[in-house]
Amino acid sequence: MEDLTRGNELIRDFEDIIKTQRPPDEFKSLKIGVDLGTANVVVSVLDSDNKPVMGAIQPAQVVRDGLVVDYVGAIRIVKRLKARIEEVISLPLKKAATAIPPGVNPGDVKAIGNVVEAAGFELTGIVDEPTAAAKVLGIKNGAVVDVGGGTTGISVLKNGEVVYVADEPTGGTHFTLVLAGNYRVSFEEAERIKLSKERSKEVFQVLIPVMEKVGSIIRNHIQDKEVDTIYLVGGTSCINGIERVIETHTGIKAVKPVNPLLVTPLGIAMLSEEGGG
């Protein structure tokens, strides 16, 4: 297992900057990433030393599992986040990379890139999400499992290369649906319950079967792949204790960084080229 200390420091700095909206006093040229997720759109700005400079996040339903479902809405949100960051750091954001989950078909990849360009960025590249996550975590081997909004993406890395990918349609949305069914409330109310700290113990109990399902999905995909550590990223991996359920269910050590939701967005910026501001 590799040490996540450096990655965790970086994630914590990025988290602080998103909260406080206070950029560091000094930074070198910028590298920018745009993550168009099923649940959240995130713009990440780092400097050339990978120091977090600024970031902005907005919940949105404009992309579903790498497929743009609201093109105009997606552009509007990226433009808004870009403008907000430009105002805070008093510099223009020019070039950005974006990312796609594994297995997205080429037409949809193009649409994701088009959103970033239409929002006013010069596109530096479209990276692969697990590679971006692995870069932040500083790992070369193991399975990166992204439990996001719509899907669970599984990627196996060997010597820094992604050698196996799979994407299964179980993600945070399904967790929310389980809660909606259990408590007989609307999806929106169930999402609030899922995120509320006060009810986390009881929510955890209700969610055990769906966490176990994620565990079996992971096990089915990686059992013959000599994986010794599972690295959990994506917003759904924020659930306290999910790593224990996954570990028990797969028999493989499962770890997660301090804020799994911010890993892929940070990695996209890391893999982008310089030339932001």
Ligand SMILES: Nc1ncnc2c1ncn2[C@@H]1O[C@H](COP(=O)(O)OP(=O)(O)OP(=O)(O)O)[C@@H](O)[C@H]1O
């Ligand atoms: N603290 C938390 N506890 C439980 N679930 C959480 C928490 N924070 C975020 N989530 C869930 O994480 C999901 C969003 O995660 P993320 O931002 O990684 O998804 P995404 O990248 O937008 O989606 P995808 O990768 O599937 O396209 C949502 O379902 C949200 O409810």
Ligand SMILES: [Mg+2]
């Ligand atoms: Mg994602």
